Amino acid sequence: MAKILGTFKSGARAAFDPLGRALTRAGVSPDAITILGTVGVVAASVLLVPRGHLLAATFVITFCCLLDVLDGSMARARGTTTRFGALLDSTMDRVADGALFAALAYWFFSRDEPVLATVTLVTLVGAQVVSYVKARAEGLGFTCDVGIMERLERLVLIGVGGLCYGFGITWGLPVATWVLSVLTVVTVVQRVLHVRNEERSARTGVAS
Numbered sequence: 001m002a003k004i005l006g007t008f009k010s011g012a013r014a015a016f017d018p019l020g021r022a023l024t025r026a027g028v029s030p031d032a033i034t035i036l037g038t039v040g041v042v043a044a045s046v047l048l049v050p051r052g053h054l055l056a057a058t059f060v061i062t063f064c065c066l067l068d069v070l071d072g073s074m075a076r077a078r079g080t081t082t083r084f085g086a087l088l089d090s091t092m093d094r095v096a097d098g099a100l101f102a103a104l105a106y107w108f109f110s111r112d113e114p115v116l117a118t119v120t121l122v123t124l125v126g127a128q129v130v131s132y133v134k135a136r137a138e139g140l141g142f143t144c145d146v147g148i149m150e151r152l153e154r155l156v157l158i159g160v161g162g163l164c165y166g167f168g169i170t171w172g173l174p175v176a177t178w179v180l181s182v183l184t185v186v187t188v189v190q191r192v193l194h195v196r197n198e199e200r201s202a203r204t205g206v207a208s
Contacts, residue, residue, distance in 0.1 A: 019070060021077040030074040031088055037067030038092040042099040049103035050110065054173070055166025058159050061100065065155055068093070090131070093151060097127050100158070104177075116174055119181045126184035127154060133191040146194045147187035154180060 023033070041064045048057035071089065075081045101124035108117035130147060137144035149157075157180050164172020 017073045017076070019073065021073075023070075024074050024077040028074070030071040030078070031085055033067050033071040033074060034085075034089050034092050037064045037071070038096045040064030040067070041096040045096075045099040045103035049100070050107050052107060054162040058162035058166065061155075062159055065096075090135070094128060094131060097151070097154070098124060101127065104158070116177055119177055123154075123177070123181045123184050126181070126188055127151070129188050130184060130191065133188060133195070137191065137195045140195075142195045142198050144191050144195060147190050149180065149183035149187040154184065 041061050044057045044060040044064070048054075048060065068089070071085075075085060101120055105117045105120040105124065108114070108120060130150070134144040157176050161173035161176025161180075164170075164176070
């Protein structure tokens with residue numbers, strides 16, 4: 001799965017590079033594209049998901065998430081990235097994820113499915129913690145590029161669930177929601193243990 005998604009990421013970057021160069025020449029800012037993508041995800045989450053328009057929401061959110069790839073292409077076209085741009089990108093990702101999973105939890109509650117709503121809230125919190133652990137670890141000098149359920153994997157899985165529901169395979173979304181929640185928690189544990197082991201290895205190396 002990770003290899004497939006890695007190939008997808010590389011292919012998407014290559015596909016968006018020409019557009020990224022064109023927008024850069026036109027004077028468009030990568031930060032503006034980042035914000036536009038987030039606004040689109042939040043709007044779809046707030047306006048479509050609570051009403052049960054999950055198929056439309058999936059298409060809109062997928063398109064807006066592709067803008068996240070586009071802003072990276074624009075940064076590469078400029079030949080430079082900024083620390084503020086990196087901060088903005090990470091912040092907007094957290095806002096978009098929060099809006100999406102909060103809206104989905106609300107929809108489950110409105111359908112009198114409190115268990116699925118709670119499971120979705122676990123994913124919401126877990127997704128934020130997954131990102132926090134990595135940021136905190138890197139701030140402390142560790143590497144933390146591990147985990148079975150990172151952001152792209154989360155979006156792909158919940159997107160598949162939304163498509164299933166939209167095309168009448170109603171059990172697909174609950175299954176995706178449960179799998180996503182469990183694997184998000186597993187990813188938090190993976191990252192915490194990775195940092196612990198990395199620190200232990202560093203201490204052993206110093207001691208020897």
